[in-house]
Amino acid sequence: MAESDNIVVETAEKIFADLADPQTINNDKNNSWQAPLWQALSEAGLPLSWVPDDLGGSGASLADGFALLNAAGRFAVAVPLAETMLAGWLLAQAKITSPEGEMTVVPASPKDRITLDADGAISGRARGVPFAKAAKHFAVLAHGKDGAVVALVDATKARIESGLNVGYDHSDTVTLDKVQPITIKPAPKGFEQTNLMLMGGVARSLQIAGALESMLDISVRYSNERVAFEKKISKFQAVQHNLARLAGESAAALAAATSAADAIANAKSFNDEVYLEAASAKIRCAEAAEKGGAIAHQVHGAIGFTLEHILHRYSLRALAWRDDFGSESHWAVELGKLVATRGADELWPLVASR
Amino acid sequence: MTAALRFDPIRLPEKCEQLRKEVRAFLAEEIAAGTFDPNKPNREDTDAPEFSRRVGAKGWLGMTWPKKYGGQERSFLERYVVTEEMRVANAPTRRFFVADRQSGPVLLKYAPEHIKMEILPRICRGEICFAIGMSEPNSGSDLFAAKTRATKTEGGYLINGTKIWTSSAHIADYMIAIFRTSPPTKENRRHGLTQFLVKMKQPGIKVNPIGQITGQYEFNEVVFTDHFIPDDHVLGEVDGAWKQATSELAYERSGPERFLETYYVLTELVRAVGPNPDTRSAEGIGRLVAQLHTMRRMSVSVAGMLQAGKEPVVEASIVKDIGTVWEQQLPHRVRDLAAFVEETATNRETLERQLDFAIKTAPKLTIQGGTTEVLRGIIARGLGLR
Numbered sequence: 001m002a003e004s005d006n007i008v009v010e011t012a013e014k015i016f017a018d019l020a021d022p023q024t025i026n027n028d029k030n031n032s033w034q035a036p037l038w039q040a041l042s043e044a045g046l047p048l049s050w051v052p053d054d055l056g057g058s059g060a061s062l063a064d065g066f067a068l069l070n071a072a073g074r075f076a077v078a079v080p081l082a083e084t085m086l087a088g089w090l091l092a093q094a095k096i097t098s099p100e101g102e103m104t105v106v107p108a109s110p111k112d113r114i115t116l117d118a119d120g121a122i123s124g125r126a127r128g129v130p131f132a133k134a135a136k137h138f139a140v141l142a143h144g145k146d147g148a149v150v151a152l153v154d155a156t157k158a159r160i161e162s163g164l165n166v167g168y169d170h171s172d173t174v175t176l177d178k179v180q181p182i183t184i185k186p187a188p189k190g191f192e193q194t195n196l197m198l199m200g201g202v203a204r205s206l207q208i209a210g211a212l213e214s215m216l217d218i219s220v221r222y223s224n225e226r227v228a229f230e231k232k233i234s235k236f237q238a239v240q241h242n243l244a245r246l247a248g249e250s251a252a253a254l255a256a257a258t259s260a261a262d263a264i265a266n267a268k269s270f271n272d273e274v275y276l277e278a279a280s281a282k283i284r285c286a287e288a289a290e291k292g293g294a295i296a297h298q299v300h301g302a303i304g305f306t307l308e309h310i311l312h313r314y315s316l317r318a319l320a321w322r323d324d325f326g327s328e329s330h331w332a333v334e335l336g337k338l339v340a341t342r343g344a345d346e347l348w349p350l351v352a353s354r
Numbered sequence: 355m356t357a358a359l360r361f362d363p364i365r366l367p368e369k370c371e372q373l374r375k376e377v378r379a380f381l382a383e384e385i386a387a388g389t390f391d392p393n394k395p396n397r398e399d400t401d402a403p404e405f406s407r408r409v410g411a412k413g414w415l416g417m418t419w420p421k422k423y424g425g426q427e428r429s430f431l432e433r434y435v436v437t438e439e440m441r442v443a444n445a446p447t448r449r450f451f452v453a454d455r456q457s458g459p460v461l462l463k464y465a466p467e468h469i470k471m472e473i474l475p476r477i478c479r480g481e482i483c484f485a486i487g488m489s490e491p492n493s494g495s496d497l498f499a500a501k502t503r504a505t506k507t508e509g510g511y512l513i514n515g516t517k518i519w520t521s522s523a524h525i526a527d528y529m530i531a532i533f534r535t536s537p538p539t540k541e542n543r544r545h546g547l548t549q550f551l552v553k554m555k556q557p558g559i560k561v562n563p564i565g566q567i568t569g570q571y572e573f574n575e576v577v578f579t580d581h582f583i584p585d586d587h588v589l590g591e592v593d594g595a596w597k598q599a600t601s602e603l604a605y606e607r608s609g610p611e612r613f614l615e616t617y618y619v620l621t622e623l624v625r626a627v628g629p630n631p632d633t634r635s636a637e638g639i640g641r642l643v644a645q646l647h648t649m650r651r652m653s654v655s656v657a658g659m660l661q662a663g664k665e666p667v668v669e670a671s672i673v674k675d676i677g678t679v680w681e682q683q684l685p686h687r688v689r690d691l692a693a694f695v696e697e698t699a700t701n702r703e704t705l706e707r708q709l710d711f712a713i714k715t716a717p718k719l720t721i722q723g724g725t726t727e728v729l730r731g732i733i734a735r736g737l738g739l740r
Contacts, residue, residue, distance in 0.1 A: 220737050240734035247359060247733050248672045255361035255655060256648040262363035276647055283644035329637060332644065336636030339643055344625035348442050351647055352374070352435075354365055
């Protein structure tokens with residue numbers, strides 16, 4: 001759908017098309033597609049898109065990286081691309097060089113908090129960490145008595161309780177018990193865990209929007225092929241109206257996510273306007289994942305409910321992504337509090353700020 | 355991938371923000387002077403001709419039109435800012451809103467030069483009010499079933515028949531209407547309708563007010579009996595109105611008025627819950643704000659498409675579909691959340707009065723200007739399903 005007009009996305013889309021074709025992946029029971037895909041993405045420098053050249057990355061812009069995540073969502077890519085990008089971004093905030101290989105970020109929920117001891121060790125438990133099991137390193141945001149720090153941690157130093165999210169991707173519990181990081185540096189002044197959660201939330205929003213674009217695409221195609229009551233089901237008004245609603249949800253998700261990405265890419269700080277954009281994107285995309293996904297399944301009927309069909313690769317992941325970096329309920333409460341604190345007469349100026 | 359539904363993030367240019375300040379200052383002065391009460395959303399009741407002229411004097415009507423017709427040659431994004439600020443303030447825009455949004459652009463495109471020179475500057479000065487004559491007693495969404503006849507006569511046409519649900523016809527100076535000039539053909543049932551500029555308050559036109567469930571009388575029945583319209587008041591191609599109707603829709607359907615119609619209840623709810631909301635109120639408000647923000651960003655994006663010379667009919671239909679369903683549900687969601695607002699909230703009475711009005715207004719929002727069903731049909735066509 002989104003015709004790519006930047007080289008990062010073009011490169012990624014070509015790799016996804018060659019090595020992450022949803023039907024091929026879905027038929028592959030041994031996950032033998034994962035290693036070649038990751039290798040191709042790594043050779044193209046994509047997992048470290050957001051890491052500057054001098055810190056070991058490929059130095060793409062925030063905007064290009066966000067567009068890449070949207071493309072990854074369109075292919076429902078199930079390797080830790082978004083996670084490694086976010087980890088590299090977090091490390092770069094503290095000028096820490098990124099290592100090679102898969103990474104993820106700790107914590108991945110606003111509820112969890114990692115602490116820094118006086119002796120430089122970090123401790124804490126983080127639930128729902130995406131792809132922790134696959135990661136070689138963690139980028140950790142921890143809090144000490146002098147404020148936030150960013151740490152690069154060897155994944156083998158952590159205890160990992162394996163889990164799966166509703167999309168069948170790894171979502172694990174990571175326990176750090178007085179772990180000595182490989183590198184540890186102070187986070188930039190003013191950098192808080194909320195910034196990381198908003199950034200992660202926007203990444204997930206773009207992925208959800210991408211998955212919805214694909215759900216719309218395959219649902220429209222299917223409705224134009226499937227015949228029932230002697231005509232294509234796309235000719236039934238009830239089906240048309242459902243698909244129109246799916247198009248609306250897909251469009252709303254994409255608009256919210258790309259707007260938030262644009263806001264972050266051009267922001268000097270995480271101010272109220274950026275907060276509104278990022279929180280809204282996560283809330284609205286999560287709602288769209290529910291409403292839009294339900295319609296995509298309704299259009300497909302029973303076949304869409306099978307493991308053989310690719311639909312669940314998008315629909316379940318979109319639902320799972322709602323949980324990472326703060327659910328829509330979490331952000332709704334936080335956004336509601338922000339609005340209430342600013343007061344009734346400051347609501348419209350906030351909404352109309354850009 | 356099939357459908358190319360992009361809503362690119364548009365950042366409003368700096369000059370829009372300057373303009374926004376000017377509009378807010380102007381509206382604050384008008385409120386201070388008692389022109390209107392921002393807490394009273396029933397602006398539809400208010401015909402404010404003097405206010406209309408003052409808005410015109412500011413250069414905020416016909417903003418995007420050529421200067422030779424009284425316009426300012428400013429951008430759609432600037433017009434957008436003026437429109438949303440007026441809407442949020444509950445300003446009495448009835449007298450100029452339709453002319454500025456819709457009728458003016460139709461005239462610009464299809465009216466003969468002398469008519470443009472005569473009428474457009476008057477719209478820009480806020481002097482004249484327009485109505486739109488589409489629906490008839492037996493044709494609403496099915497526009498092309500219109501039966502009101504325009505019969506050719508010496509130097510013009512004689513009009514006979516009835517338009518209905520015509521907003522503002524009782525105060526309008528002009529109407530842009532479609533009338534039947536030929537029967538539909540076998541091949542094309544949309545053939546045979548022609549768009550006309552109608553001068554109201556003339557012999558052969560009778561306007562009968564219709565009471566609405568809100569208690570207002572803002573739409574009307576308009577009966578034409580041998581009403582004469584001169585030839586130069588034909589807009590565009592005779593029998594070819596169907597080709598002209600669609601481009602109007604993107605203007606009509608994507609604006610901020612398509613999701614801000616009941617916005618005031620959200621502001622008032624925020625006021626009522628105060629700075630320390632409980633979890634339920636905070637979550638409810640957060641979701642509503644996220645949904646509102648998303649729609650506004652989509653709507654601004656469509657304004658950007660219009661500015662770029664595109665005809666985003668499908669995108670505009672999506673904005674109106676989602677936006678009107680949202681503004682229809684908004685008073686009910688606010689009512690849910692207001693159920694536990696402290697009895698002592700200082701604005702409780704205002705909120706209750708506003709909810710009362712918004713709940714009565716809500717049913718029309720998904721009907722006027724293209725029903726939800728029609729919009730979803732247009733979107734489905736855009737998806738390649740029809």
